Amino acid sequence: MDLSIFGYQFMQNAILSTFLGGIACGTIGVFVVLMHMPFIGVCMSHAAFAGALLGLWLGFNPLLGAFALSLLSAAIIGPLADRGELNPETSVGVIFSLMLGLAFLFMGLMPGNKSGALELLWGSILTNTRSDIILLGIVTVVVVGLVFIFYKEIQATIFNRNIALSVGVPATLFLYGILFLTGATITASLRSIGGLLIFSLILNPAAAAYQLTYSMKRMFLLSAGFGVLSGWIGLLFSYLFNIPSGATIVVTSSVIFMIAAIFSPKRKVKGWQAKPLLKEG
Amino acid sequence: MKSTVIDIENAVVSYREDIALRGLSLKVRSEEFVGIIGPNGAGKTTLLTIVNGLGKLLHGRVSVLGHYITPGNGHSLRKQVGYVAQVQNIDPRMPISVREVVMIGRYGLLGLLRRPSRHDWEIVDEVLALVGMSHLTWRPIGHLSGGEQQRVAIARCLAQEPELFLLDEPTASLDWKAQSGILELVKQIHDSRHLTTLFVTHDLSCLPVACGRVVLMKEGLIWGEGSPDELLTDANLSQLYDMPISAVVRLRKQTISVQD
Numbered sequence: 001m002d003l004s005i006f007g008y009q010f011m012q013n014a015i016l017s018t019f020l021g022g023i024a025c026g027t028i029g030v031f032v033v034l035m036h037m038p039f040i041g042v043c044m045s046h047a048a049f050a051g052a053l054l055g056l057w058l059g060f061n062p063l064l065g066a067f068a069l070s071l072l073s074a075a076i077i078g079p080l081a082d083r084g085e086l087n088p089e090t091s092v093g094v095i096f097s098l099m100l101g102l103a104f105l106f107m108g109l110m111p112g113n114k115s116g117a118l119e120l121l122w123g124s125i126l127t128n129t130r131s132d133i134i135l136l137g138i139v140t141v142v143v144v145g146l147v148f149i150f151y152k153e154i155q156a157t158i159f160n161r162n163i164a165l166s167v168g169v170p171a172t173l174f175l176y177g178i179l180f181l182t183g184a185t186i187t188a189s190l191r192s193i194g195g196l197l198i199f200s201l202i203l204n205p206a207a208a209a210y211q212l213t214y215s216m217k218r219m220f221l222l223s224a225g226f227g228v229l230s231g232w233i234g235l236l237f238s239y240l241f242n243i244p245s246g247a248t249i250v251v252t253s254s255v256i257f258m259i260a261a262i263f264s265p266k267r268k269v270k271g272w273q274a275k276p277l278l279k280e281g
Numbered sequence: 282m283k284s285t286v287i288d289i290e291n292a293v294v295s296y297r298e299d300i301a302l303r304g305l306s307l308k309v310r311s312e313e314f315v316g317i318i319g320p321n322g323a324g325k326t327t328l329l330t331i332v333n334g335l336g337k338l339l340h341g342r343v344s345v346l347g348h349y350i351t352p353g354n355g356h357s358l359r360k361q362v363g364y365v366a367q368v369q370n371i372d373p374r375m376p377i378s379v380r381e382v383v384m385i386g387r388y389g390l391l392g393l394l395r396r397p398s399r400h401d402w403e404i405v406d407e408v409l410a411l412v413g414m415s416h417l418t419w420r421p422i423g424h425l426s427g428g429e430q431q432r433v434a435i436a437r438c439l440a441q442e443p444e445l446f447l448l449d450e451p452t453a454s455l456d457w458k459a460q461s462g463i464l465e466l467v468k469q470i471h472d473s474r475h476l477t478t479l480f481v482t483h484d485l486s487c488l489p490v491a492c493g494r495v496v497l498m499k500e501g502l503i504w505g506e507g508s509p510d511e512l513l514t515d516a517n518l519s520q521l522y523d524m525p526i527s528a529v530v531r532l533r534k535q536t537i538s539v540q541d
Binding site: 149159162165167168170 | 376377385393
């Protein structure tokens with residue numbers, strides 16, 4: 001196998017992007033899985049895609065549009081879900097379909113060549129620029145840093161928002177903070193992974209980690225690790241078989257999930273209960 | 282005479298078109314144990330949420346531990362108020378241990394940016410021992426039975442070192458043995474720590490012996506107040522639940538004879 005390709009700048013950029021994106025998406029995924037909000041994430045990633053297309057159409061930075069629209073969708077869904085005015089799944093479904101409709105509307109209105117739009121749909125990790133990597137790096141450091149600093153408040157909010165509120169933790173603020181970070185991560189990874197595929201890289205590594213541990217700290221670490229592993233293995237397959245990297249990354253993350261689900265100790269609860277949980281604290 | 286720690290004046294709370302509390306007033310003195318009884322939909326849970334600052338008042342004033350509740354001071358107040366809800370539906374795969382759940386009780390007190398110290402963990406272990414859950418310290422919380430989860434919820438409140446203890450139907454959906462265990466524990470905590478306690482239940486058999494005063498609620502208002510002996514008569518309860526108590530007793534007897 002000729003590995004000289006890994007000496008090129010574009011490939012090194014891709015390896016660094018998948019490393020950073022894997023950590024950020026894997027970390028965000030823990031929130032998405034444990035707070036039972038996968039559809040909110042799907043909706044936000046499609047909103048980001050629509051926002052990026054709006055930027056392309058009107059001639060401003062697509063990532064700015066992506067960030068604005070994903071936050072707008074979170075700002076609409078969050079309070080609806082929080083107040084219980086609507087079944088959250090219904091409101092998310094309505095906004096999801098609106099975002100998908102807007103995305104294709106903007107694509108249709110865009111004059112000329114649509115390759116830029118398709119790149120945002122499927123992602124193109126091999127054309128990542130230094131500024132893309134810097135943005136991804138900043139978002140990753142912020143996401144990991146905030147989880148580290150506010151771990152106990154995040155843990156309480158994830159476990160049960162009402163209990164967190166009742167002991168004096170500002171859980172609503174943390175819920176919106178989590179939605180904000182999800183929007184930022186989706187935006188920063190959009191160019192590499194693509195609007196249609198980004199959500200799998202958020203959900204699959206965390207869902208795999210969820211199968212394997214009863215410790216939240218370990219779940220964060222495993223999920224970030226699986227995110228990076230999905231990126232790197234996907235990149236390798238993309239190079240070996242000359243297929244789109246976004247797709248190989250997503251398929252790899254799904255395979256990791258399946259392996260984790262098959263070997264999950266949580267499937268054998270009774271057998272597990274005989275052994276104590278490893279000490280930590 | 283003990284000082285007043287809860288003073289509710291003419292509280293009105295509404296959820297869209299439904300009015301949950303219709304101008305309710307109540308005073309609770311320090312170290313009192315008050316049982317709040319009434320049928321479903323009487324506004325019992327809403328009453329607890331305005332005491333811990335989570336409910337939104339449409340009208341009236343609520344003073345708790347010497348402070349009037351405003352939209353801004355709920356967080357600081359809740360650090361001093363322990364709250365145990367009904368048995369929650371917890372995902373059995375949730376990656377959090379019993380010990381960590383009890384520690385959540387101290388998170389509000391610790392404040393942002395401070396991590397639990399060894400002293401905090403010692404308090405957690407102490408309250409877990411008090412509620413008889415030391416042997417399950419390292420178990421994932423979702424693996425516990427309903428009764429065990431309620432003991433952990435009580436331990437979480439005690440770890441909070443609260444000045445007020447609110448219990449909202451803590452024994453609902455538990456079997457008789459678990460129910461009596463929880464009631465005994467609540468009594469023991471009140472006897473030893475003298476915490477001002479509000480205990481909400483719709484089931485009269487779940488009223489702890491420690492209860493010194495009962496408040497009967499119906500349709501968002503206080504319907505009666507006094508000592509359990511003078512208030513919990515067949516006539517009062519028949520009116521409160523809109524059903525003759527003798528009929529309830531008869532139905533229960535029929536069920537038992539069918540099972541025999």
